[in-house]
Amino acid sequence: MTTLPLAGTPPAAATTCPLCSFVYVPGGDSCREHGCPIATFGCATQHCPRCGYTMPDESKSGAARLIRRLFRRQPSPVTHTAGSLADLKAGSFGIVERLQGPPDLLARLTAQGLAPGVAVHVLQRLPTFVIEVGETTLGLEKGVAAGIVLRQS
DSSP: OOOOOOSSOOOOOOEEOTTTOOEEOTTSHHHHHTTOTTTTTOOSEEEOTTTOOEEEOTTTOHHHHHHHHHSOOOOOSOBOOSEEGGGOOTTOEEEEEEEOSOHHHHHHHHHTTOOTTOEEEEEEOSSSEEEEETTEEEEEOHHHHHTEEEOOO
């Protein structure tokens, strides 16, 4: 005797939050538990139940894919291989892999546009780190810059 799979939608794949690395199923029970009014109909955002980081779901949102393609900044040929932002020289580029530090600091950095997958350009190192993230210029202490881990290229 063989059994057939039940009809209906297949379960959604688990997603990892780029900010806190928590693994969850978007649109699943976690959205309903937090009282999201559009969780039953499906939405084009992903919301991490642990840290609250909200990001567009590019598989469902054509506008998010278009914006990502239009504003993707190509790093200069002078890229860094790995390490933290504190290791980069002035004038270098890097791609953020993850952020480390207290949750309130991570929330402030994310609000300023610093998130995993974003290209950063180091403008100066002394007396403080000055970086450019998209159209935003940020000043960071050395300890904060050391908590910004870069992707290997």
